[in-house]
Amino acid sequence: MTELVGCARWAWNKGLDRCLKLLDSGERIPGQTAITYWVKEFRDNPEHAFLKTSYTDNLQQKLRDLSLAWQRYFDPKLEASRPVFKKKHVDSDNSIRFVNFSKYCKIDNRRVKLPGGLGWCRFRKSRNIAGKIKNCTITRNAGHWFISFQVEQKVEQLAHPSTREVGIDMGVAKFVTLSDGTSIKPLNIYRKYEQRLAKEQRRLAKKVKFSNNWRKQKQRITRLHSKIAHCRNDFLHKASTEISKNHAMIVIEDLRTKNMSRSAKGTIDAPGTNVKAKSGLNKSILDQGWYEFRRQLEYKQAWLGGDVLAVPAHHTSQTCPACDHVSPDNRKTQANFTCVQCGHQDNADRVAAINILARGRRVLACGESSLDDSMKQEPVLPREGLAPSAAIAA
Ligand SMILES: [Zn+2]
Structure with a gap:
């Protein structure tokens, strides 16, 4: 997991560096889909042999997040700050997301099967998972690893239980x-x-x-x-x-x-x-x-x-x-x-x-x-x- 997270962080930083150079030369930052094509380029470069152990989807998600961060930054309605380089030792900077859960992952009570060489991983289930799992995120926090699942669920819009x-x-x-x-x-x-x-x-x-x-x-x-x-x-x-x-x-x-x-x-x-x-x-x-x-x-x-x-x-x-x-x-x-x-x-x-x-x-x-x-x-x-x-x- 440390390796996967490290590769994803590297992709963000490399992508951000490239974006800054584009801006410097007066060019635009590519949109969400275009930016994910960079991943192939990164992986094909023989200088980046260490990316062999990475999982492509993780890297693509990182670049997608980067593109969103730029969109927020350029949105005049928001007061978002500019995307910054991610650090190895900052917890919030160390996460990976697995998308397309139903296709690439499996869940069996307190075990989850993840791609990218991870296989079956046990986790402590703090609450029941309701709805259809769309993706999951793994984060390192203060030396511990956490997994969270994003689910899709139909919620009926009820009247508020109180009238106060x-x-x-x-x-x-x-x-x-x-x-x-x-x-x-x-x-x-x-x-x-x-x-x-x-x-x-x-x-x-x-x-x-x-x-x-x-x-x-x-x-x-x-x-x-x-x-x-x-x-x-x-x-x-x-x-x-x-x-x-x-x-x-x-x-x-x-x-x-x-x-x-x-x-x-x-x-x-x-x-x-x-x-x-x-x-x-x-x-x-x-x-x-x-x-x-x-x-x-x-x-x-x-x-x-x-x-x-x-x-x-x-x-x-x-x-x-x-x-x-x-x-x-x-x-x-x-x-x-x-x-x-x-x-x-x-x-x-x-x-x-x-x-x-x-x-x-x-x-x-x-x-x-x-x-x-x-x-x-x-x-x-x-x-x-x-x-x-x-x-x-x-
Ligand atoms: Zn008075």
């Missing part, structure tokens, strides 16, 4: 606060392991680079990172499943976490302000995975027949839900909201969540134009990226 609506305020002190008053505490898993990671990193720095002890130490750090990622993923999935299954309509703030987490330092022309505080906030945002949380909510709602609606986040924590008065003085402290006009009192995060829900209902009833200009304007961040919600389009 909810507004969600996302914060740093509380991961989310719902408009019904419940909240979820953040996991902050990275913070928990930060010191231990730093200690292990210092140990690594003292070792002779590429020595056996250095490699062992490096592996230890990789495992720790992988543990952090697993904990975070588990937390996000539990939270998004719980919210998704209990609410047909979920209204969230349109926080552009990508912009918010983009360098607090700014550029030379426009140096960032309040760098220290912001980088602290950035760490929390990335740590809590708000972007991933939103992604999970969206696909889980799509599965259940519910909706996710994103509304502008401007002033949600300063507006009084009782009398609509907007003032920064309404929010007395981080936790308390007291309206200076009508005296309405509540928890500040809950007020924000209620306002978000109200804004979502307004958009659904009357379209986006029903929002005041002040709500549409985003104070610091430019409007870009994220596609409008289907609910708005309808």
